[in-house]
Amino acid sequence: VDTSTYGAGDNWDNPGGDWAESHFSRLTDISADNVGQLGLAWEFDLGTNRVQESTPIVIDGVMYASGNLGRAYALNAATGEELWSFTPEVDMQANRAACCDQANRGLAVAGGKVFTAALDGMLYALDAKTGEVLWKVDTIVDHERAYTSTGAPELAGDLVVIGNGGAEYDTRGYVTAYNVSDGTQAWRFWTIPHDPRDGPQESPELEAALETWSKDTRWDIGGGGTAWDAITYDPQFDQVIVGVGNGGPYPMKIRSPGGGDNLYLDSLVALDRKTGAMKWHFQETPQDQWDLTATQPMILAQLDVGGEQRPVILHTPKNGFFFVVDRETGKPLAANPIVRTSWADTWDLATGKPHLTPETSDYSNGPQIIFPASPGARNWYPAAYDPGRNIYFAHVIDMGNLFWVPGPDRPERIKGGMNAGVAAIFGADLPSVLATLPPLIQEQVKALPTYKTAMDLPQSNEVRAIDPLTGKTRWSIPGDGYQDRHGVLVTASGLVFYGDLAGKLHAVDAETGKELWSVDTGSSIMAAPMTYRVDGVQYVAVQTGFGGGGWGFVPPYSAAYQRGNANRLLVFKVGGGAVPLPAKLPPLEPAPAPPPQLSGVTPAMIAEGQATFTANCAACHSNQPRAGLPDLRRMSGNIHDAFDTIVLDGALVANGMPAWDDRLSKDQVKAIHAWLIDTQGKLRARELELQKRGEPLDSPSAAILSNF
Ligand SMILES: O=C(O)c1cc(C(=O)O)c2c(n1)C(=O)C(=O)c1cc(C(=O)O)[nH]c1-2
Ligand SMILES: [Ca+2]
Known part of the structure; x- marks a missing residue:
């Protein structure tokens, strides 16, 4: 490594640029x-x-x-x-x-x-x-x-x-x-x-x-x-x-x-x-x-500190x-x-x-x-x-x-x-x-x-x-x-x-x-x-x-x-050319209608589902529109149908969604699903109302409470 020069030249040989990683x-x-x-x-x-x-x-x-x-x-x-x-x-x-x-x-x-x-x-x-x-x-x-x-x-x-x-x-x-x-x-x-x-x-x-x-x-x-x-x-x-x-x-x-x-x-x-x-x-x-x-x-650098090169x-x-x-x-x-x-x-x-x-x-x-x-x-x-x-x-x-x-x-x-x-x-x-x-x-x-x-x-x-x-x-x-x-x-x-x-x-x-x-x-x-x-x-x-x-x-x-x-x-x-811009995404649609609530679900189960979701899922699924991962308040019927196989068996593991059967029971997953169905229904009602009034739909909010 040649430390006699500082900064990168024609080459930029590591992510920081030169030996000093000075960018x-x-x-x-x-x-x-x-x-x-x-x-x-x-x-x-x-x-x-x-x-x-x-x-x-x-x-x-x-x-x-x-x-x-x-x-x-x-x-x-x-x-x-x-x-x-x-x-x-x-x-x-x-x-x-x-x-x-x-x-x-x-x-x-x-x-x-x-x-x-x-x-x-x-x-x-x-x-x-x-x-x-x-x-x-x-x-x-x-x-x-x-x-x-x-x-x-x-x-x-x-x-x-x-x-x-x-x-x-x-x-x-x-x-x-x-x-x-x-x-x-x-x-x-x-x-x-x-x-x-x-x-x-x-x-x-x-x-x-x-x-x-x-x-x-x-x-x-x-x-x-x-x-x-x-x-x-x-x-x-x-x-x-x-x-x-x-x-x-x-x-x-x-x-x-x-x-x-x-x-x-x-x-x-x-x-x-x-x-x-x-x-x-x-x-x-x-x-x-x-x-x-x-x-x-x-x-890394060389600095004059109080009259001394260090x-x-x-x-x-x-x-x-x-x-x-x-x-x-x-x-x-x-x-x-x-x-x-x-x-x-x-x-x-x-x-x-x-x-x-x-x-x-x-x-x-x-x-x-x-x-x-x-x-x-x-x-x-x-x-x-x-x-x-x-x-x-x-x-x-x-x-x-x-x-x-x-x-x-x-x-x-x-x-x-x-x-x-x-x-x-x-x-x-x-x-x-x-x-x-x-x-x-x-x-x-x-x-x-x-x-x-x-x-x-x-x-x-x-x-x-x-x-x-x-x-x-x-x-x-x-x-x-x-x-x-x-x-x-x-x-x-x-x-x-x-x-x-x-x-x-x-x-x-x-x-x-x-x-x-x-x-x-x-x-x-x-x-x-x-x-x-x-x-x-x-x-x-x-x-x-x-x-x-x-x-x-x-x-x-x-x-x-x-x-x-x-x-x-x-x-x-x-002398280069124009940068092509990716096309604008269409406006957000109201959340699709959720399936009917699962059988035997009580308000207590829904609350428990929310708590389990916060503890296990919310670190990735923020449930915000256009977040890095799917907003689970907007699931399609197909995803609802496959919910258990996705969450428990890892049906979408290739996409990055891990299997949870080692940590969550069937009942816990059912409670999470019940909470999501409940939330989706409420979101849909609110967004249909906003749409009727010609107002913008749910927008992302920075107000995320994380429980690590
Ligand atoms: O404690 C850790 O092991 C760890 C790992 C990582 C990571 O690997 O990306 C981050 C953090 N902590 C962290 O505290 C943090 O703020 C952070 C931001 C990022 C990122 O890529 O934007 N990674 C990480
Ligand atoms: Ca950290």
């Missing part, structure tokens, strides 16, 4: 002078209509793109001609273990091989020329537990490293390094300890971590600490830096009742590349109860702080809040720890509004760093999240199911949802010190230019809504590119934020754009598609809502 390009052919003439060079239909979070790779004129579920595509980067494509054979029961859709965040390419991790945790090495499977390895230690893979594999010399997700379920996190040549395991690093009664820990650093967990920790549930997104190889120190995820279950009084920092949750850990031994750790969110992960993308990591995790961390020592050199933070107010650089504020964040004894919310001040959508300007460009969400503990302090583990142990509502929805909550919760929420803040500014979300060492914003551009996530690209010519859910791709001036160009693509964009050059022509590429966390609410202003969720790869060049 920064040294190319300057496209500049403020000609960006106005950008037009479509080519487009490629990815053949799906769900989440797209990946940034493509281009090496020597070939583009390698990943799609949802772990699909891979190789294309001629100048023409878009398909060279090959790969769809993994995924065990679709894995959908039940995926919190956030069929997300996939990219490929790794090296030595004639393309690496992709499928949702079910299978890691594939494909022949870069043909797409043929050269080897595959199951990276999951226990399929009884809800592990999935959504992150990009990371190359580290002759190793490829991959983590997994599932901290909301019943998992214990780890990352594994495999030999690029044949897929044999080189090492595995567990991020948190296991039950000490089961024998010694896997490493000395885990023995040390054990001291920070309480004696009565719910080891049976797992503890969390999944590394589901950023793993970054740092060639200068030959170390693999892993961003570790949240604790599970969320509430401390369930997970680790005696408290403790719970290492290495929400930490950056640096591992020796060759052995996987830990070199240092930096915990960004001690005593986590709020899903404030450290898994968000890292950017190798650093620029990191904006979910928790609302901007960290500059020394790559050699793991010490924080700067830690400034960039949004409201109610779990900690300041950072002490001398001790390397935050000043925690449990009075506004501990929800063990009643609800709290936590800032930032669990979707994070930042999340998987990549930031970009321009070293010449020393500016970090990133989408930032400032909102709160209401948490309380609805169940017992010692719940049973639900095997392979959600075990987060909390009720959660996003701050942006608070004003509309509050009225629907139990009166006691309403009273408690209104008395909170954070209540007024949450009501005065339910949320803001913007693309910002940020100074890394101070966290100060130089300029910002407001987004349309908190479901928007803008991955960002910056070029040495001073252009910042990002897309939005409404379907626009924008180029703005890096110095001022002034818009220089935009185009309506008719397709929702979250993924980060990238740029590359073939035969002297510079291109800008981006994948389109909405989904991931919060996929159940597709905002009406989005292209995904208005024109369908097209998954396309759009590539632009100076």
